[in-house]
Amino acid sequence: MSDAVNIFASDEARRSDGTGGFRTTAEMLRLINQPGYISLAMGGQRLRGLYQRFSAGFTANMLKQFALYCFIGQVEQIKRTIDSGQAPDLTGTETPYKFGYCTFVVAGAQRGAAVCPGSDPAAALQLLLSSGAPADSEDIVGYTALHHATQNAAGGALALARILLEAGASPNHQSRYGEVPILGAFQTGDVDAVELLMEFGADMDIADADDVTPRGMFPRAGPRVAAAVTKWLRKRAGEAAPMDEKACAQCGTAASSLKFCGRCHAARYCSPTCQRAHWPTHKRTCQPFDITTAVTVRPRYRAAGRILSTADTTRELLGIRSGARPARGRGAHAGQAPSLQPGESKRIIIKVQVPMALDADGPGAAAPSGDMLVYTKRRDFVCQISKADNADAYARISRAVREKGVGGLKAYFPAELNGEDELVVKIGEVLAEQPF
Known part of the structure; x- marks a missing residue:
């Protein structure tokens, strides 16, 4: 993090105004307050630019105490505050960007907060979720903590994304742009994020405000993304293709020194023993x-x-x-x-x-x-x-x-x-x- 933060200082001592350094403008609010999903023709790209621009002033010192605990991943302080009844409503949001408390944990991990003493973002997130914080709380543009975690995998954010999904976060939640999380993962080309969202049932046919669907976008997101998506689509359909996985066709070992079947060159094995054992099955194809x-x-x-x-x-x-x-x-x-x-x-x-x-x-x-x-x-x-x-x-x-x-x-x-x-x-x- 770029600014020094005294985690245990009071809001007054840190001169916190609760904004986190975020701010909104009349133009942003006008765009956000339009009904329905916000397309390019409705100013969607302009809103994206403004959202990014006015988040650049973020500073953790400007967060209120509990939000700061979440941002830093201070699980013991979070627990103590909740148990004492002094925590804010966990279903609420803070800052002009309306971040939920789970989103604060993700944002902190992405910005390096995990290096702070006592920080445990994963445990902090699990505690918040088990204490009633909603997994799908939206910010001002409809991004959930899962949207944020899968758009930027820095700081172990994908481990947090898995926790969110296991707690019931929807992989198909649509932002104000109509975007589901996997569209953001396609844009960054993060194959691990794509794999995770596909594992938890990402829908490939939900269109955003501009009628872009994951199914239509993934072939243009690069070969690594295309390979990951088509593998999962075949798996969902109960189908398979030669070399779906870089693994031994018999035992599933994902070794780096796999050898091809010398006859078809479409099956791989980690050893002659596995190849012989698999032959009764493989010979049919x-x-x-x-x-x-x-x-x-x-x-x-x-x-x-x-x-x-x-x-x-x-x-x-x-x-x-x-x-x-x-x-x-x-x-x-x-x-x-x-x-x-x-x-x-x-x-x-x-x-x-x-x-x-x-x-x-x-x-x-x-x-x-x-x-x-x-x-x-x-x-x-x-x-x-x-x-x-x-x-x-x-x-x-x-x-x-x-x-x-x-x-x-x-x-x-x-x-x-x-x-x-x-x-x-x-x-x-x-x-x-x-x-x-």
């Missing part, structure tokens, strides 16, 4: 690379700029705090030929992106022609597939991507490199979405 399941193409290795996630690039341009972005392979140049010895073959997992048509809003649906972009997670193999070189194979790969891929634009396949000029793509086995 194990499809080898052959003319019915795979196509052979001649790759091209033209330079085509840098491979960057559109979602991550947009977050950086907008200054949105986002989840960790892998350094390995980040922005690798297109046109990376394989490093193979003569006669050597290499089995890999590839991502295939079909060309996209451009509309007024940017990339849209798949285009009927143009080179496909192909690369691995490490970007140690990057190429293009040209329709002119591989007409039949191009058509079959394109059909698989459009019918079974993410948004009909990209899909993941097992593949085999047989030298620089031959790539075998197993189109008969579209893999689960991978985080790259």
Whole structure:
């Protein structure tokens, strides 16, 4: 925290006015007091900007004593105040931003309050919830503590989000913008927050004030988000896809040194023992690379700029705090030929992106022609597939991507490199979405 706080000083000694340094304006209140959910046309983006701007003056010293205890996570002081009957109404709110007491705990953890002596945000949150503080108390723009916790995972906020969800907080509570919490997690690209909200039943079809739904947004939130969401959607539907999890197909071990089935290259195992034990089950779906399941193409290795996630690039341009972005392979140049010895073959997992048509809003649906972009997670193999070189194979790969891929634009396949000029793509086995 930027300002020194005397936790045990009285409100008078700290000259607290109860605002926390937050303030509102007549314009903010006019926008907030509109009926219904606030769309962009109603000034939603303007309200977001004002909310952020006038929260910049936050200072913990300006909180009233009990709110400060919550902010710092002082569980013993919170308990003593509640037990003595001196606590405020736990269903109430404080500051012009109308933060509930659970939101104060989350806000404190995000701002580093947990380093203070005696601080235990998790225990403080559990105590407040068990004492009657509502898990879904809204602030002035309808954000609950769960909205705040899943928009910014700093300070162990996701552990607090889990406590809120286990206590009954709704993963589908809509803010004044009509946003459910998972839309905020999509914007920051925080996969752990997405996983948590999906685990607790986040609804993918609740539209915000501008008719944006989680189902419509997640394919544009980056490959890591798309992989997490589609995994949960399949799980809810009782379905599965090859390589849904990076885990042993037999025992579920999530080891880093898993080996592929040498026949299908779509199942992974932590040991030969597990592979043998799983064979009676796996043999029913194990499809080898052959003319019915795979196509052979001649790759091209033209330079085509840098491979960057559109979602991550947009977050950086907008200054949105986002989840960790892998350094390995980040922005690798297109046109990376394989490093193979003569006669050597290499089995890999590839991502295939079909060309996209451009509309007024940017990339849209798949285009009927143009080179496909192909690369691995490490970007140690990057190429293009040209329709002119591989007409039949191009058509079959394109059909698989459009019918079974993410948004009909990209899909993941097992593949085999047989030298620089031959790539075998197993189109008969579209893999689960991978985080790259």
